[in-house]
Amino acid sequence: MLESLKPENMRAQYETTRLLAGMSADVGKLYLRWLANMAAHPGAPIKTGAGLAADWLGITRDMLLRISGEDVAPPKLNGDRRFKGEAWQEKAPFRVLLRAYQAYAKAALRLAEETPGMDEEDRRKLRFFTAQLLDALAPANFAISNPDVLEAAVQSKGRNFAHGIRNFWNDLDLSRGRLNISMSDLGAFEVGKNLATTKGEVVYRNEIMELIQYTPTTKQVSRRPLLIIPPWFNKYYVLDMQPANSVVKYLVDQGQTVFLISWRNPDENMPDKSFDDYMLEGPLEAMDVIEEITGESEVNAMGYCLGGILLACTLAWLDAKGRNPIRSATYLTTLIDYTDVGDVKVFVDEKQLDRLERLGKSKGYLPGDNVAWGFRLLRAPDLIWSFVINHYMLGLDRVPFDLLFWNEDATNMPLSCHMFFMRNMYIDNKLREPGGVELAGEPIDVSRIETPSYILSTRDDHIAPWKTTYESTQLFSGRCRFVLGNSGHIAGVINPPTREKYGYRVASGNPPDPEDWFNRAKEKPGSWWPDWVHWLRRYSGGKVAARKPGSKDYKSLGPAPGAYVKEMIRPDKRSLL
Helix, strand or coil, X not given: CHHHHCHHHHHHHHHHHHHHHHHHHHHHHHHHHHHHHHHHCCHHHHHHHHHHHHHHHHHHHXXXXXXXXXXXXXXXXXXXXXXXXXXXXXXXXXXXXXXXXXXXXXXXXXXXXXXXXXXXXXXXXXXXXXXXXXXXXXXXXXXXXXXXHHHXXXXXXXXXXXXXHHHHHHHEECXXXXXXXXXXXXXXXXXXXXXXCCCEEEEEECCCEEEEEECCCCCEEECCCEEEECCCCCCHHHHECCHXXXXXXXXXXXXXXXXXXXXXXXXXXXXXXXHHHHXXXXXXXXXXXHHHHHCCCCEEEEEECHHHHHHHHHHHHHHHCCCCCEEEEEEECCCCCCCCCHHHHHHCCHHHHHHHHHHHHHHCCECHHHHHHHHHXXXXXXXXXXXXXXXXXXXXXXXCCHHHHHHHCCCCECHHHHHHHHHHHHHCCCCCCCCCEEECCEEECHHHXXXXXXXXXXXXXCCCCHHHHCCHHHHCCCCEEEEEECCCXXXXXXXXXXXXXXXXXXXXXXXCCXXXXXXXXXEECCCCHHHHHHHHHCCCCCEEECCCCCCCCCCCCCECCCCXXXXXXXXXXCCCC
């Protein structure tokens, strides 16, 4: 508690409060503009009211038919798992409550969409924040109107609430005055013990990254090594979870010599590390080390999300220098064009970035837990409210789930690097413009990239919408294989062949319109990983004897997963009660 009273921490708390107050004021002004436009155009609320009345007539008809013994179709849930319990479908009071909530939510969102006089940016924010309010007011979120909670209270004689209070207390962070809603059992996993367990060695370390080389499991390996560039937001071990769903282990078992960058969790000593530095001291320095260790001057490279953006920038910068050491490039859920970034745009404008930058300067970095909450809001029913119901009202124990554990293990972000990225790409969309972005003294042009590309997007991605990622096929000059996985930004990527949970789509050729591509694409069952490895082998340069990690000049600095990945930004609250 005394730590929070230090001058630097008090300044950071002031800037955090200022950031939140500024965002709240912006939202308040947005709704005032909405009310003014509704007053000026009364036809919109009248039309919406008529639609609401029609929905109520439908609810009444549904109720009367059920009373008379007729079969009536259940309410559509649109993927909202909070209402999956049988009582929401079968018990009349709760069925009517659900239908009424859906009718009012539909009316509110329709009014936000159809009120004249709002510009597109305001309309997007209005839809988003109205949806957030509606998600919060859902009857499932209140014990008295949730049949599952009421039944649990009867069955357990109220012990579910006692357990819920315990869970709530465990999640309460008094030192920072906030509630950290846990999604997984934080005591069930430990990085290096049952996560990120693929064998390897840290063969190089600098101020911003460790370079891991993994131990081969085959007698021969592909001649060209594979360099993996994860995002600097979140930790790399999403690609090396448990053995059954580890991308890294799968690649090693397929005969790839895998090198991986593990980014340092930024602290107050790294405020001036720029995007240039992340390129120069990240993939470019890594490739120099890889060449010294393996003797290979060419590599294949894969970048995930922000790592894919850095990979594209690196390729364009190398092209400007007349160099081409990357034989093939793989992009996982990566935006190069930012014309439509979905609801993420709600959090990205100059005013909000200015506030975020002031907070970052007060700390020396951008706090990752704040940004992680923003991403959770993009899927609030699944990532916020379902856990409120399960943990605080039903009193259920947290379920060990590796992907959710990783999701909570957020990282801070490098201030200068990330602000450059947000302004030049999200705000100004300069990366797609020839010479629009300058890195390390060179104007870059991604349209000159001739390196063959494998581009994976996912259909339900709320961070990198697939139709926008598809634009990369039109920007790059080289051959592109575009693959569309099912599910979302994480689950659609971490989709191992052993599970065959989600399929993917592929098509020959990349027409300008993504809808045309989708219509001609063929659905394939199972994981996209084998398809990628088959594609990657074309650029692997044949086989050589397996390589042990490190060399005479680059001896092991310690076993994988290394030290940087273990640096956490929040207390390890395994059990407080």
